[in-house]
Amino acid sequence: MSTDPKHGAVQRDATSQEIYDAGMAVRREVLGDAHVDRANANKDEFTDDFQDMITRIAWGGIWTRPGIDRRMRSAVTITAMVAHGHWEELAMHIRAALTNGLSRDEIKEILLQTAIYCGVPSANTAFKTAQGVFAELDRAARQPE
Template sequence: MTGTDLPGAERNGVVQPDATSQEIYDGGMVVRREVLGAAHVDRANANKDEFTDDFQDMITRIAWGGIWTRPGLTRQMRSAVTITAMVAHGHWEELAMHIRAAITNGLSRDDIKEILLQTAIYCGVPSANTAFKTAQQVFKEMDSATMDAPAPPN
C-alpha cells in the first residue's frame, strides 16, 4: 500500500489516523527506495544489526513514511531543504547522499549550485566551500560511473 492508496493521503501522506505502523513503514520504504535508490537502501538494511535495527526502522517510518510521503512539498523542494540542513549542520556524508537524491528527484546541477550559493549566505562561506567540494566529488563519481557503464545493446 502506498501513501496515495489511503483515504486523506492528499493531506498527510501515509500517516493517517487509521494507518498501521506497517503501512507507514511500507510507504516510507517505497519513497526511501525511490529517492535514495534500492542499492543504497539494501546496503543500509544489510548492515543493520541488533544495535542499529531500531534506528533504521525509525528513519524509515518517521522520516520517509511520515515526512517524505506528505504531498505538501515537491520532492525537489524537500531535497533543497534537506541539502540546506546538511550544509548548516556539517553532515558531509549525508550531504553527498542527498545531492545524489536531489538529482534523482529532478534537480539539476545548476539548481544544486544555486542552493549551495544560498547556503553560503545563510550557513556561512566555509560550510558552503565544503559543500561545493562535496558536490564536485559526487558529480565526478556520477560522471565516472556513467562513463564506465556498458553501452546498451543495439
C-alpha cells in the same frame, strides 16, 4: 486504504506497517535500491531500531506528505546538511536531489544560498562534496556497461 492515491501521502489512520512500507518505498525511490540494501545489510541488533525509526518517521512520516514536492524536500534537506556539517549525508542527498529532479545548476544555486545563510566555510565544503559526487557520477556514466 491508508495512502492517498493522488499524492502518495500516508493518511493519519495508517497502520505502523503501512507507514513503514510507504517509507521504504519512498526511501528506495529517492536513495536507490543499492543504498537501502546496503543499509539493511549492515543492520544489527544495535542499529535495527534506528533503521526502523528513520524509515517510519523520516521517510514514511515526512517524505510522503503532500505539502511540498520531493524537489523542494531535497532543497531543504541539502540546506540542513550544509548547516549542520553532515558531509556524508550531504553527498547522499545531492545524489537524491538529482533523482528527485533537481539539476546541477539548481543544486549550485542552493549551495550559493547556503554560503550566505550557513557560512562560506560550510558552503566551500559543500561545493567540494558536490563536485566529488558529480565527478563520481560522470565517471560512472562513461563506464561501458
